[in-house]
């Protein structure tokens with residue numbers, strides 16, 4: 001009876017995995033050759049170029065670049081699919097052929113051109129210094145001895161480095177997203193930031209305590225569309241872009257996005273000292289954050305079940321007594337326990353397409369990494385559980401002529417599992433919370449949703465606290481469920 005249930009759940013699980021993999025395969029099929037859909041990747045932290053519109057719980061990326069991309073796709077007869085990542089992950093995504101093009105206010109530079117191709121420039125830009133009003137940080141030389149923030153992987157980072165070579169004592173702080181950079185000025189952790197003019201303008205309008213001053217420079221910079229090296233799309237894109245310039249469509253979009261203020265204002269005056277929480281400001285965004293829950297749960301369920309299977313296999317390899325197998329399993333465990341999970345995640349996500357040619361989705365990369373990692377931890381727990389089962393039982397079974405595998409499956413493993421149930425619950429709770437790490441590769445789960453809302457509204461505390469509450473409720477629910485299960489198991493003994 002019990003075994004039947006076990007089999008049933010295993011089959012269900014496999015079906016689930018296949019359906020997830022199948023689903024992302026269909027995305028992939030659409031973006032491979034002969035396709036009707038173009039995949040664009042962007043970093044939606046950059047109003048008015050691209051940013052999130054979260055009104056009404058929707059998750060929509062909008063902006064100047066998005067409108068251009070839509071027009072381009074339409075004129076070329078494609079559907080458009082938009083993916084996201086932090087800015088510093090865009091070029092790796094192109095190199096891994098994970099997207100057909102990037103639009104993210106990206107500036108062509110000689111270094112970038114070594115790895116990717118660019119279209120013609122569609123909008124000119126200049127760098128500015130953003131600082132609080134009255135701080136008198138207006139020119140590069142004013143930055144001497146100051147902390148200066150920039151977005152990681154941008155030309156603003158490079159330019160700041162160049163300035164730092166000429167002006168003494170500048171301390172750079174690289175952050176992943178532009179709203180974070182602005183927030184750091186407001187909270188006084190940095191003195192100034194280098195930000196592109198149109199973006200700076202929006203933020204300064206939305207935050208009256210900030211000002212920006214253009215850095216004089218001979219160098220031209222501007223935004224262009226980026227493609228994987230050798231892409232056949234460069235030419236048709238250029239043609240349509242030129243057409244949009246000539247017809248004035250581009251100018252219309254410039255007027256639409258750059259004359260209005262798109263950056264969101266900051267909560268009145270930021271609370272200095274005392275805590276003034278205002279959850280009503282995130283009320284409209286709560287459905288948006290809640291939408292991360294099913295994904296987080298599915299992710300945890302998959303990783304735990306697959307990790308358990310993999311961990312069991314590893315633990316058997318360890319106790320079989322065949323030297324090379326034990327050695328391999330031990331080495332595996334030591335590598336996966338000895339390196340950071342976050343690093344493993346980035347490696348699996350970014351290296352898989354390059355090594356295998358398979359375009360692994362962020363969610364798949366997450367499940368795979370968490371399975372590999374938790375398998376390593378669980379294998380030790382399970383090994384302990386197996387070894388704790390009374391030796392007499394296996395001896396008895398063996399002397400009755402029961403084959404080794406049958407004895408393992410029927411006698412030893414069920415007891416071991418029962419013994420290590422609390423440890424497994426711990427592992428599951430750990431995985432549930434660690435699932436927040438997949439937000440770094442662009443999966444919009446609970447934490448990432450909260451961060452998006454925070455970035456849009458300039459309130460960090462409330463959405464993060466709310467996300468914390470969701471995690472806590474989920475973990476509590478799981479703990480209660482687990483103790484009920486444990487009780488039932490004990491009663492059935």
Ligand code: ARG
Nearest residue numbers: 043046104105106107154155
């Ligand atoms: N133009 C700059 C660059 O290419 C910054 C672009 C940042 N874009 C963004 N979506 N955050 O490096």
